[in-house]
Amino acid sequence: MQKTTNNSILISLFKGLILLLIISQAVAAALKEIHPFAPQPLKITLNENTKLARSSLSLGNVTAFLNNLPDVNNLLVLRQGESLKYTKHKIIHAYDKRMSRIASSTSLLETIKTLNELGINYIVNTYYQDPIILNTFIKEIMNNPRFSTLLYFDEYYSVYKISNNHKLEKIYPPLNLKISRSNDLLSETFYDAFKLYKIKNSNENYNYSEYLLEIEVDSSAITTINITATSDHERGKYNITAVLLPGKNIIKERFITSILTKDLLFFLKAKKKANIKIKKALLTPVRAYQIKSNNIQIPIIIEGKVCRLDNNICKLDELNKKVYPEHQKNEDVTLTIKGAGTICYYTKMRLLGINLINRKNRCVSLDNKPLTINLTEDQYLALTSRDAYLEIYEAKIAQ
Amino acid sequence: MIAVIILTLKYITTYLLSSLIVFHAIKKYISSFYNENNFIIILSVIVGPLLASWLFIQSIRFFPYYSDLTYISLLTITALTLLLILCPNLKKLFPRPSFASFQLSTRYDKVAVCAIVIIVSFVFFYFMAFSFIENDPLDYLFLAKLILEKKTVDFYPAMDGINTHGMISPFTHPLGFPGFFAINMLGIDDYNAAVFAVKLACGYYLIISLIFFTHISSEFHYSNIYIASLIYISTPFILLLTIRCHIDPYRILLFTLSIFTAYKILKKPTKAEFILLGVITGLSWFIHSSGVLNVFIAVGLACLYAVFKKGFLASIKLGLWASLGCLVLLTADLLHIYKATGRIIGDTENIEVITLLLEHYKNFWHAFREIGNLPDNLMKFSVLFLEIQLFGITYTIFIIAIAFVKVRSLKLNDMQIFVLLAISAFYGIAILLTLINVQVFIFNPRYLLQPIGLICLFAATIFNCGESRNAENN
Numbered sequence A: 001m002q003k004t005t006n007n008s009i010l011i012s013l014f015k016g017l018i019l020l021l022i023i024s025q026a027v028a029a030a031l032k033e034i035h036p037f038a039p040q041p042l043k044i045t046l047n048e049n050t051k052l053a054r055s056s057l058s059l060g061n062v063t064a065f066l067n068n069l070p071d072v073n074n075l076l077v078l079r080q081g082e083s084l085k086y087t088k089h090k091i092i093h094a095y096d097k098r099m100s101r102i103a104s105s106t107s108l109l110e111t112i113k114t115l116n117e118l119g120i121n122y123i124v125n126t127y128y129q130d131p132i133i134l135n136t137f138i139k140e141i142m143n144n145p146r147f148s149t150l151l152y153f154d155e156y157y158s159v160y161k162i163s164n165n166h167k168l169e170k171i172y173p174p175l176n177l178k179i180s181r182s183n184d185l186l187s188e189t190f191y192d193a194f195k196l197y198k199i200k201n202s203n204e205n206y207n208y209s210e211y212l213l214e215i216e217v218d219s220s221a222i223t224t225i226n227i228t229a230t231s232d233h234e235r236g237k238y239n240i241t242a243v244l245l246p247g248k249n250i251i252k253e254r255f256i257t258s259i260l261t262k263d264l265l266f267f268l269k270a271k272k273k274a275n276i277k278i279k280k281a282l283l284t285p286v287r288a289y290q291i292k293s294n295n296i297q298i299p300i301i302i303e304g305k306v307c308r309l310d311n312n313i314c315k316l317d318e319l320n321k322k323v324y325p326e327h328q329k330n331e332d333v334t335l336t337i338k339g340a341g342t343i344c345y346y347t348k349m350r351l352l353g354i355n356l357i358n359r360k361n362r363c364v365s366l367d368n369k370p371l372t373i374n375l376t377e378d379q380y381l382a383l384t385s386r387d388a389y390l391e392i393y394e395a396k397i398a399q
Numbered sequence B: 001m002i003a004v005i006i007l008t009l010k011y012i013t014t015y016l017l018s019s020l021i022v023f024h025a026i027k028k029y030i031s032s033f034y035n036e037n038n039f040i041i042i043l044s045v046i047v048g049p050l051l052a053s054w055l056f057i058q059s060i061r062f063f064p065y066y067s068d069l070t071y072i073s074l075l076t077i078t079a080l081t082l083l084l085i086l087c088p089n090l091k092k093l094f095p096r097p098s099f100a101s102f103q104l105s106t107r108y109d110k111v112a113v114c115a116i117v118i119i120v121s122f123v124f125f126y127f128m129a130f131s132f133i134e135n136d137p138l139d140y141l142f143l144a145k146l147i148l149e150k151k152t153v154d155f156y157p158a159m160d161g162i163n164t165h166g167m168i169s170p171f172t173h174p175l176g177f178p179g180f181f182a183i184n185m186l187g188i189d190d191y192n193a194a195v196f197a198v199k200l201a202c203g204y205y206l207i208i209s210l211i212f213f214t215h216i217s218s219e220f221h222y223s224n225i226y227i228a229s230l231i232y233i234s235t236p237f238i239l240l241l242t243i244r245c246h247i248d249p250y251r252i253l254l255f256t257l258s259i260f261t262a263y264k265i266l267k268k269p270t271k272a273e274f275i276l277l278g279v280i281t282g283l284s285w286f287i288h289s290s291g292v293l294n295v296f297i298a299v300g301l302a303c304l305y306a307v308f309k310k311g312f313l314a315s316i317k318l319g320l321w322a323s324l325g326c327l328v329l330l331t332a333d334l335l336h337i338y339k340a341t342g343r344i345i346g347d348t349e350n351i352e353v354i355t356l357l358l359e360h361y362k363n364f365w366h367a368f369r370e371i372g373n374l375p376d377n378l379m380k381f382s383v384l385f386l387e388i389q390l391f392g393i394t395y396t397i398f399i400i401a402i403a404f405v406k407v408r409s410l411k412l413n414d415m416q417i418f419v420l421l422a423i424s425a426f427y428g429i430a431i432l433l434t435l436i437n438v439q440v441f442i443f444n445p446r447y448l449l450q451p452i453g454l455i456c457l458f459a460a461t462i463f464n465c466g467e468s469r470n471a472e473n474n
Helices: A002-034 A057-067 A080-086 A096-105 A110-115 A137-143 A185-190 A203-208 B003-029 B037-062 B068-088 B107-129 B134-148 B176-185 B191-218 B229-236 B236-243 B248-265 B270-286 B289-310 B312-341 B352-356 B358-368 B374-386 B395-408 B416-433 B452-464 B467-472
Strands: A076-077 A091-093 A120-126 A148-153 A157-162 A178-181 A192-199 A210-219 A223-231 A236-245 A247-255 A264-271 A275-289 A298-300 A313-314 A323-325 A333-353 A354-367 A371-375 A379-383 A389-397
Touching: A002 B107, A002 B229, A002 B236, A002 B452, A057 A080, A057 A120, A057 A148, A057 A157, A076 A080, A080 A091, A091 A096, A096 A110, A110 A120, A110 A137, A120 A137, A137 A148, A137 A157, A137 A333, A157 A354, A185 A192, A192 B003, A203 B312, A210 A223, A210 A264, A210 B191, A223 A247, A223 A389, A223 B358, A236 B289, A236 B358, A298 A313, A323 A389, A354 A371, A371 A379, A379 A389, B003 B037, B003 B068, B003 B176, B003 B270, B003 B452, B037 B068, B037 B176, B037 B191, B037 B248, B037 B270, B037 B312, B037 B416, B107 B229, B107 B236, B107 B452, B134 B176, B176 B191, B176 B452, B191 B229, B191 B248, B191 B452, B229 B236, B229 B395, B229 B452, B236 B248, B248 B270, B248 B289, B248 B416, B270 B289, B270 B312, B289 B312, B289 B416, B352 B358, B374 B395, B395 B452, B416 B452
Parallel strands: A076 A091, A076 A120
Antiparallel strands: A120 A157, A148 A157, A178 A192, A192 A264, A210 A247, A210 A275, A223 A236, A223 A264, A298 A323, A313 A389, A323 A379, A333 A354, A333 A371, A333 A379, A333 A389
């Protein structure tokens, strides 16, 4: 009798545990989908566009970016559903029958000619390297500043404008990246993992360029290699997944400046069985912005994106957007600003590198007169009153 | 005001009249389902709206370029005529379901129902607060928009995007799923509202699926009838695919329905029963090419059982009747697809860019999807147990349930044995095709999901151990 009771208790416990696990997996999946800590406000609405950024930050950002481009003729896309629903531009899918000419093209110039004939002047690429991009001359067009400009780059998407101005850009010397094995125990257990460090460069010009990352890697098998660009400050992560074939592989990827902070590193990992070896890693500046002594020298970031300069002035009129200079570790930055309305200073409160809360420090009224302010490493600015605007003229390391 | 009336008419026709037609047709012609009112009602509300979208697509195919109102009127008049033929006595128009088998009796059921209500509420909240973002459903959504905009289906399959705003659709799937989206969007001018109508339709099918699994659990004589539905909707992949209005929940539902219909018609395997099975499996194929498997598995198993009851030749004849029921739905679509692509089932073979860069694509899939040599390919089946973030513990519970049955020497009923046979048939075919280097099942873990409805139903067996529903009721 006692045994039967014990058994029934055990069975009840077992069923309870299974039920708990079943419900927990649903809760975990639901939380993963609604990302409760996302900074965007939740909007209950029928308008699919209004809630897009909350649903997918990357798709929301790239869509907003694309919809602001004034001169799009045809976008070449890999994901047509997203583009057809959320962008206002005409598209050509990478698998469109008309793209067969690109797939069978035998030269770069022929590919450019075909793209022109198809009216494609922008390419929206994804983090995965589809062969129609990777194994045709499109990849070369995307990597070469003579033929394209990299306008947008984030974790999932990159946007290139195909240029018809093929004049030769200035060639800058490449920087050798320091290669080291990852010391991350978890990664080392399951992957061949490496870190590539950017070596501090004495030429300040290079801090403001687009870069071409070039990695030579030997692999013993077909596998994917995941390249993540990240920094100690975790401002953003950028992923590229490339395919490695057995033998020598050369991976070329173009990166935009906003992620190339001083403490940047590239983290590479491939399946252990592929037994990869990194032979060489170069970072070549491919386009430099001209820097004048009295203008902005440190790029200004607005909500994770480099502020587009208008006559060398970074302008902002949107409320509550985080404005901060590109990170300079352990160094304050002096900004020369002008504007109207109220601007507030916020400090990020961190614990073990994780940003816990943003504390408002103080607010200043702007009255259209130039003002010099200092920002520490963990501070940012945001406009907080209606009709406020801000112009940043200069950003330098504080003396 | 007129728009509201037209829209109401459309909804009544699509969801109510179509279901009533199926219900009365089954009542009239199918004798196997005698005394199975609940099953017929559930079958009708699943099949009815999909048949309405089939009729809508065929109307556009054969009578193109008319207005929304014309198509809604045509559908309504057809539905009313059929209904009056099938059920001239209007007093008996609405069926009366029995709710006795849905009673809450155990504490586990109470917890499960609470969880199900919260999860379903979450799904509707998600529809309101989040956008349609998954690329594949967005493709179908745009196809539906094109169908309504052009009022023809001649552009499909589209190998280039010259006449379709850039959209390509080099698929061999019949137009069932975009057609279902289109009928839900029909008569709604505002695109955002039309998208919400599609989301509501997804919510409708979620609720019907859960009711269906609960009903089957009661037929399995489970003590906890709501557990199977909870396991189903709690599987992370299913929840994810449901909130994103993916096609898979429909494929899963129709596969499950095909199998149970196949089982039930075996009580009295006649021509009418097999035509019904053919129509259901045909609808599965109409929704997605993978439905061809339903034809093989559901009709195949039914024919196999029929051999023992009626002999070999009679069984072949019944199989042919089922095929006829299936082909009636599919002929127009398949002919059109064959004309455009040169095949009736295919995928990447239709894309010229891929065929031109085939070696590169093979390497790409080998690396990205880890498809390549045989051991790697077979290892892909382990995702069912190892990719917890997608499949959760559903397949693990299923294995535990089988072990429970074995260890405790539980006696399975015929229906459970039939379910196990269907699951074995699906994964048997999947493994066999993988062994002969056909990689369709391992290309995407979603393709392995089709029998998950049956898996959940069997997995719920472990909650049946040591308890009797009647005992607790008493």
